[in-house]
Amino acid sequence: xxxxxxxxxxxxxxxxxxxxxxxxxxxxxxxxxxxxxxxxxxxxxxxxxxxxxxxxxxxxxxxxxxxxxxxxxxxxxxxxxxxxxxxxxxxxxxxxxxxxxxxxxxxxxxxxxxxxxxxxxxxxxxxxxxxxxxxxxxxxxxxxxxxxxxxxxxxxxxxxxxxxxxxxxxxxxxxxxxxxxxxx
Numbered sequence: 780x781x782x783x784x785x786x787x788x789x790x791x792x793x794x795x796x797x798x799x800x801x802x803x804x805x806x807x808x809x810x811x812x813x814x815x816x817x818x819x820x821x822x823x824x825x826x827x828x829x830x831x832x833x834x835x836x837x838x839x840x841x842x843x844x845x846x847x848x849x850x851x852x853x854x855x856x857x858x859x860x861x862x863x864x865x866x867x868x869x870x871x872x873x874x875x876x877x878x879x880x881x882x883x884x885x886x887x888x889x890x891x892x893x894x895x896x897x898x899x900x901x902x903x904x905x906x907x908x909x910x911x912x913x914x915x916x917x918x919x920x921x922x923x924x925x926x927x928x929x930x931x932x933x934x935x936x937x938x939x940x941x942x943x944x945x946x947x948x949x950x951x952x953x954x955x956x957x958x959x960x961x962x963x
Contacts, residue, residue, distance in 0.1 A: 848902060848946050855903050855943070858894070859951055863940055865891045898943070906942030906953045908935050918942055920952040930958035 868887055877884060898904070906918050914921060914933045919942065927936050935955045942953030 849948060851901060852945050852948075852950060855898070855901065855945055855950055858898075859943060862891070862894055862898075865894070866941075902946040903950065904944045906944060908938055908942075908953050908955055910935055910938065914955065914957045918944075918949065918952055919955050919957075921957045922954050923956045924959040925956060926960060927958045932958055932960045934958040 865887055869884065869891065872880065872884055895905075908915075908919060911930075912935045914935055919935070922939055925936065927934075930936060934957070936958045937956035939954040939956070940951075943950040
């Protein structure tokens with residue numbers, strides 16, 4: 780009988796050890812699950828930080844490009860009256876003055892060509908409407924309206940100044956006169 784008691788005792792001990800192992804197994808399972816949750820949270824934070832860094836890089840690149848392309852718009856806008864005045868000087872010289880002031884006018888023409896070359900180099904392109912073109916409010920500024928026979932309403936009847944684009948942005952609209960509905 781003593782042997783049987785020892786046998787039961789070792790079964791009891793084995794059962795107790797099994798319970799301890801189950802409890803340890805449950806604790807290990809809970810710890811593993813907690814580590815998985817923590818890992819997933821860190822992965823999510825990492826992915827968000829990575830996406831944020833990529834967005835910041837793209838934003839900085841876009842800002843750099845815009846600064847490069849449009850940072851000189853104030854200077855360009857300030858140079859447009861110089862262009863206008865040179866153009867007016869060339870247009871105002873009549874034939875007699877052209878003969879007398881040939882060297883001066885050639886100098887103005889050369890300076891004008893150089894200015895246009897610099898404009899093109901920096902992405903500044905003229906908007907040159909012609910008489911008879913249709914008025915485009917995106918690129919033109921109507922300075923006056925007048926009924927002109929033989930035209931349709933909205934036709935350009937006079938060009939006062941050329942407009943300019945800086946890359947894809949309007950730097951200055953072309954200033955034009957526009958035909959209103961002609962009088963009968």
